[in-house]
Amino acid sequence: MIRTDSGRAAPSGDDDTPSDRMAVHLVWEIGLLLLAGGVLFALTQTDAGPFADGSWTGLFAALAPVIMLTSAMAVSLRIGAVNLAVGPIALFAAWMFTDASSSGSIMALGVGLGVAAFVGIVLATLTAWLRAPGWAASGAVGGAIGLWAGGTGDPSQFMLSELPGTAVLAALGAAIGVSLFFGLVGAFSGVRARLAPIRRTPAGERHGRGGLVFFGVLLSSTLAGAAGVVAAWTAVPEGGAAALPDPILLTVLALGAALVGGTSLMGRRGGVFGTVLASTLLLGLMWLAEGRGWGFNPSWIALGAIVAGFLITRLVEVMNTADESETASTRRAGNLADLREDDPPAAERDRTDAAAFDERGEYDEDFAGLGTGDPWTNTGGIRTTGSIPKQGAAADPFGASGVFDDLRDAPRDGYGSPRHGR
Incomplete structure (x- = not known):
């Protein structure tokens, strides 16, 4: 962190996180x-699945809880605390909703x-304050719900x-709206x-974002509960018995859809938009496999x-690596600390004058002596000012060494060139 002249702290660039490439998404x-x-x-060309009766209502009724559940999983992945209990929480909420109907x-x-x-x-x-890994904490909570559901039995008869169709459409619109909203919020670089x-922080260590993790896990669990309520309310059997969702299948489906939608592990x-599109794709594929009789369990x-x-996930991470390096280099450029570190000492700066280097790029001690009072420069009584020699009143412009006598005394032709052999 660097202090400016006004006393305020200027960002050093190291604390900022490079923005991600959204183009890959x-x-x-x-x-x-x-x-x-x-x-x-x-799927519309088959007689199985939601289009068995020629209506889109069945598709909307099944798609709304799946999108909610996938959004719950995606939120937990974004905050680094994967919630593997979304399916059991949906089951628990559906059970209690049915029992209180x-x-x-x-x-x-x-x-x-x-x-x-x-x-x-x-x-x-468990996740934010005790800093337990998300998969471990959610696995324990999901296991507890599963043990409770296995020993409790069925809820009371559903009375609602x-x-x-209009309410189903509203539920689907709300699910899509929530997913897109959190996707847009998560797209901001801030x-x-x-x-x-x-x-960046290993599991169990303090990262300073406990409140954000707490809110994200709470939001993920609430969305999972809403998915269970909608699933129970849109799949009312004729006999009035409880229509409880499969917690394991819902968890696997939500995790797969979130990852296929582009959320990084x-x-x-x-x-x-990836969460909504991936949920639609996977649910449609499962119905299509059942309708076409592909010969395997659609849960696969x-x-x-x-x-x-x-x-x-690997693709998303690789496509963002170069962008991080480029952005980090750009942010380091213009850092005043770099200028101070790269600035050579005063004595070394005096030696970096362009005139002090010969044609091979090496430092020439003799040539650097021009204008520095070197005895070689002042030979013959030549006065120097800066690096340009000045002649005195009785000074020989060619120096006193006699090296250039031949050039001075040689006869010249009309173009100033010395004539040899005449």
Whole structure:
């Protein structure tokens, strides 16, 4: 840190985080858009999945919770605390929402989202304040929820009516809006700069961003709870029994979609539209595999997306490495400390005059003596001013050594050239 003349601290450039290249995310998201559009078109040509009854409502009803859950996973990845408990939290919220449905929709929503927020506070405390790695803390919380769900049984009968088509469309719009909003916020260089210490600091050490991690984990858990509530409310069976989501499949699907969407496993980096497009692509592929009878469990697609996400993370990291070096060099340029470090001492600066170097680039002691009072320069009574010799009243302009006598006395032709042999 350098102090300016006004006494304020000027940034040194070392504390700033180089901005990321967003072009790699833009190009990848254009590819995701084309892939998702092609899969949806192929899905409309089948009689399976949400288009079995020729309606888009089934697609919207299933896509809204998946986008919410993927956004929850992407937020946790951005802050460097991957939340592997998004699926169990969604199950817990759906269970509590279904059990409280007899008290009305408002009360049921409050209970479902409230328990998700409570789990989020517990998980955020473990991750931000106790500094436990995100995968370990979320794995413990998810395991606890799984043990609880396995010993509790089914909730009470669901007493609310299924969401109408307009409400499903509103839920999908809200899910897309939340995803795009946080994607845009994460695209700002200032936000990424605040996330950089989390990325650089090893797990368990202080990075100074505990409040940001706490908020991110809480937001991720709340979004997961909202996804569970929407999944339970849009998949009401005719008998009124609980329609609880599969926590393991939801976690795998959310992680795969987040990575395929361009969110880096290393934290901080991510795109804007990738979460929505990747969620649509994976869900459409799973339905397409089931409708076309491809002969394997569609859940393998979600698992394969995680493996593909490893490669995409590597691509995102490699494409941003050069940009960090270039930006770091640019920010170092203009640093006053560099000027002081590179400035040679005064005695060495006196030796760097261009006239003191011969044609080979080596320092010439004899030539540097011009104008410095060197005895060789003053031979013959020549006075010097600066580096240009001046003649005295009785001085020989060719010096007293007699070296140039032949050139001085030789006869010359009309062009000033010496004539030899005449």
